[in-house]
Amino acid sequence: MELAGAIVTLLGSLFLFLGALGLFRMPDIYNRMQAGTKATTMGTLLFIAGLAMGFHETIGASKVIIIILFVIFTNPLSSHALARAAHKAGIPLAKETVKDDLAADEENEEGAMKGTQEGEEL
Amino acid sequence: MKKVKHAILSFLGLMLIWVMLTPRDMQEIVAGLIVSALVVLLTLGMEPVLGDVRLTPKSLWYGVLYVLVFLRELLVSNLDVARRVIDPKLPIKPGIVKVRTKLQSRIGRTLLANSITLTPGTLTAEIRGDYLYIHWIEIRHEDLEGATRDIVQKFEKYLEVIFG
Structure with missing residues (x-):
């Protein structure tokens, strides 16, 4: 059981490493966020699950489930906030970018001055 | 109605988290009941987001x-x-x-x-x-x-x- 836990933990750290590599290789903040959000979610989940498998006498399994749920719920929220803030601050997209609907709609709204902007909080 | 549902669901959710995080003995459970009830009461004024959950x-x-x-x-x-x-x-x-x-x-x-x-x-x-x-x-x-x-x-x- 301890060996299985160690293997799962190793897999988790592999995903975390790939996430870090993605941060270096991706061309702009939005693509970096993609690598950062997904790989770290999976990496953290596997890492914690592996710890629980290997050392379940000291860490209760129920605590691990709670931690995993919190990670799943909070990790994407911080990414929304970052992506939204980056776009609002006008950080440009990479040159490979094909289209940007959000910027197009924002321009339309500025033209009309009074858009029906519903500030949905997340 | 939505508010009641929200209150009940959030109470149950908080209680579940409490039970999973603490050792299971009587004292802890009573403390959990009190704290969960307090949290639900204090947040009654907020929007009842969990009221939209359907329980069929x-x-x-x-x-x-x-x-x-x-x-x-x-x-x-x-x-x-x-x-x-x-x-x-x-x-x-x-x-x-x-x-x-x-x-x-x-x-x-x-x-x-x-x-x-x-x-x-x-x-x-x-x-x-x-x-x-x-x-x-x-x-x-x-x-x-x-x-x-x-x-x-x-x-x-x-x-x-x-x-x-």
């Missing part, structure tokens, strides 16, 4: 299905990003697309946005009215309908039953 057998079953679909997508998404990061050519074709959702409840939309962020190549950047703006790492459809079909509908059909 069908919605519970769809909830289970949703979790399974979500876990599968999470795994696919990680392998997908890992592949892109390792590939020396860095195969990306990014952009921000607009999609429409039918979900009306706030909690349903929040969960939809979160699910989209954790699935292959997509990241929710903004919500305005019925539209979500999504950063897509490899655009396959540039039009609203195609993108909606690809990104939103696999989750929406479950969330629709659970939250409306």
Whole structure:
């Protein structure tokens, strides 16, 4: 059981490493966020699950489930906030970018001055 | 009615978390009951987000299905990003697309946005009215309908039953 836990933990750290590599290789903040959000979610989940498998006498399994749920719920929220803030601050997209609907709609709204902007909080 | 449902559900949820985090003895459970009740009472003035949850057998079953679909997508998404990061050519074709959702409840939309962020190549950047703006790492459809079909509908059909 301890060996299985160690293997799962190793897999988790592999995903975390790939996430870090993605941060270096991706061309702009939005693509970096993609690598950062997904790989770290999976990496953290596997890492914690592996710890629980290997050392379940000291860490209760129920605590691990709670931690995993919190990670799943909070990790994407911080990414929304970052992506939204980056776009609002006008950080440009990479040159490979094909289209940007959000910027197009924002321009339309500025033209009309009074858009029906519903500030949905997340 | 919504408020009552929200209060009961959040009390049960808080209690569940408490029981999972503490050793199971009488003293701890009594303390948990008191703290959970206090938290529910203090937050009564806030918007009853959990009031939109439907508690029918069908919605519970769809909830289970949703979790399974979500876990599968999470795994696919990680392998997908890992592949892109390792590939020396860095195969990306990014952009921000607009999609429409039918979900009306706030909690349903929040969960939809979160699910989209954790699935292959997509990241929710903004919500305005019925539209979500999504950063897509490899655009396959540039039009609203195609993108909606690809990104939103696999989750929406479950969330629709659970939250409306």
